[in-house]
Amino acid sequence: MSRTVGRGRRRLTATEVDLEVLRQRALLVGTGVGSHGLEDAERSLAELALLTDTAGADPLETVLQRRDRPDSATYVGKGKVDELRELVDSLDVDVVVFDDELTPAQQRNLEQLLKVDVVDRVALILDIFAQHATSQVGMLQVELAQYRYLMPRLRGRGVELSQQAGGIGTRRGPGETKLEVDRRRIQKRVTKLEHDLVRAAGTRATQRKARHRRGVPTISLVGYTNAGKSTLLNHLTRSDVLVEDRLFSTLDPTTRRLRLPGGETVLCSDTVGFVRRLPHQLVEAFRSTLDEVRDADLLVHVVDATAPDAESQIEAVRGVLDEIGAGEIPELLVVNKIDTADPDRVRELARNRAISASARTGEGIDRLVAAIGDRLRALSPPVELVVPYDRGDVLAALHRDGEVLVEVHADGGMRVRARLEEADAGRFREFLVRE
Numbered sequence: 517m518s519r520t521v522g523r524g525r526r527r528l529t530a531t532e533v534d535l536e537v538l539r540q541r542a543l544l545v546g547t548g549v550g551s552h553g554l555e556d557a558e559r560s561l562a563e564l565a566l567l568t569d570t571a572g573a574d575p576l577e578t579v580l581q582r583r584d585r586p587d588s589a590t591y592v593g594k595g596k597v598d599e600l601r602e603l604v605d606s607l608d609v610d611v612v613v614f615d616d617e618l619t620p621a622q623q624r625n626l627e628q629l630l631k632v633d634v635v636d637r638v639a640l641i642l643d644i645f646a647q648h649a650t651s652q653v654g655m656l657q658v659e660l661a662q663y664r665y666l667m668p669r670l671r672g673r674g675v676e677l678s679q680q681a682g683g684i685g686t687r688r689g690p691g692e693t694k695l696e697v698d699r700r701r702i703q704k705r706v707t708k709l710e711h712d713l714v715r716a717a718g719t720r721a722t723q724r725k726a727r728h729r730r731g732v733p734t735i736s737l738v739g740y741t742n743a744g745k746s747t748l749l750n751h752l753t754r755s756d757v758l759v760e761d762r763l764f765s766t767l768d769p770t771t772r773r774l775r776l777p778g779g780e781t782v783l784c785s786d787t788v789g790f791v792r793r794l795p796h797q798l799v800e801a802f803r804s805t806l807d808e809v810r811d812a813d814l815l816v817h818v819v820d821a822t823a824p825d826a827e828s829q830i831e832a833v834r835g836v837l838d839e840i841g842a843g844e845i846p847e848l849l850v851v852n853k854i855d856t857a858d859p860d861r862v863r864e865l866a867r868n869r870a871i872s873a874s875a876r877t878g879e880g881i882d883r884l885v886a887a888i889g890d891r892l893r894a895l896s897p898p899v900e901l902v903v904p905y906d907r908g909d910v911l912a913a914l915h916r917d918g919e920v921l922v923e924v925h926a927d928g929g930m931r932v933r934a935r936l937e938e939a940d941a942g943r944f945r946e947f948l949v950r951e
Contacts, residue, residue: 539574541574542568542574542575542610542612542613543575543577543604543612544561544564544575544579545578545581545612546560546580546581546615546616548560549583549585556828559824560615561578565578572647573610576607577603579600581596588621589621590622590626601629609632612635613637614634614636614637615637617795618634623636637795638665638797642795642798645661656712657713661795662797663705664706664797664800666702667703670702720808733780733783733813733892734812735816735888735892736787737749737784737787737818738790738816739789739833740790740820740829741788741789742789743829745789747875747876748850749770751881752772752784752881752884753772753773755772769786770785771784771785771786771808776885776888776889777886778893778919782888790836791832792829792832799840806842809840809842809845810841810842812845814845814847814848814891814895816847816848816888817830818850818852818875819850819865819870820852820853821853821857821858821862821872826865830849848888851865852873852875854879854880855876855877871887896936898921898934899933899934899948900932900933901933901949902929902949903929904928910944914934918934918937919934919935920932920933931949
């Protein structure tokens with residue numbers, strides 16, 4: 517989060533400037549518009565405080581004004597703006613963060629009245645994503661989302677360019693305004709970013725097709741941000757993916773191999789965590805990354821059992837899944853962090869076939885892996901085969917590549933009931949029993 521140091525205040529020493537640039541002083545403002553009650557509004561503000569801390573600012577105080585609808589000019593109304601201006605001055609605030617998306621006019625009016633930077637929830641999340649993106653594709657996606665957010669917020673001051681095109685036959689005109697130049701440059705950059713991301717999406721699609729041809733099932737870890745997905749991936753696959761107790765520490769998808777108790781190998785992917793009101797710009801920009809989720813055979817939905825609003829987090833995640841077209845994929849719910857959560861709370865969340873586990877201590881991980889194997893195998897309907905007694909190689913292949921449920925001696929061969937991946941079923945077509 518950028519800032520101008522010492523605006524209207526005493527001149528700071530070099531050491532003080534360095535410290536202030538690292539951590540800004542933030543005032544958080546919410547109205548609860550769109551929430552179902554006071555408790556929901558307070559939880560949303562608490563989450564905004566975590567987001568603000570992750571972005572690099574210190575939340576000093578929160579202000580909650582209950583409104584049915586935002587004020588069209590200043591979002592909170594003139595009287596509340598006066599109150600906020602007094603808090604800004606008394607607390608030496610650098611930035612005011614609003615727990616909703618502001619219109620360009622609201623943001624401009626608030627900055628003029630409060631005399632400090634004003635940031636909304638969307639810009640805050642975009643800032644966090646920009647800080648945490650590490651891969652080339654991730655940085656392109658964040659940059660595209662930021663430009664899409666910025667475009668309607670460009671405002672010109674009628675500044676005309678002094679330089680005019682020279683040469684024979686050139687007529688002098690008023691020239692382009694600064695706003696027009698900015699818009700043209702940004703649109704050109706957006707077009708290039710979209711082209712680069714389409715090319716990257718094609719590469720990802722090719723990789724996914726190759727995995728499908730090999731018949732390797734895929735599972736995706738999904739969940740609210742900071743629910744423990746990366747820690748769970750490390751425990752499941754014995755890998756060393758970055759783990760931090762911060763929001764959105766994972767943006768780029770990470771895929772590792774997971775060996776199931778039956779001997780099968782599956783691919784397990786960890787991707788970006790979700791949050792309430794995830795900015796539409798990010799959903800659009802990260803669509804190629806989220807395709808990893810949409811193409812999965814099974815979603816392992818990780819829930820933080822210590823979160824007081826775990827149920828609403830579950831609904832928020834499912835809402836994003838619906839938005840990206842992954843709402844119909846089979847889901848296995850995992851109640852995580854049971855080592856620190858209240859046991860009664862864990863039992864409440866783990867009803868309806870959910871698995872309780874601790875990604876940190878490993879408790880319940882064996883049950884989880886077994887459940888993943890059971891759910892994946894259940895996705896493949898069993899088939900009946902008759903294998904001649906002299907084709908021991910076929911029986912061995914069935915045991916190696918599928919799940920043999922029943923073997924019975926019959927006339928003409930061994931009658932086998934088994935589950936097979938779609939890619940493997942064709943190899944045993946001649947032995948299938950036709951109903």
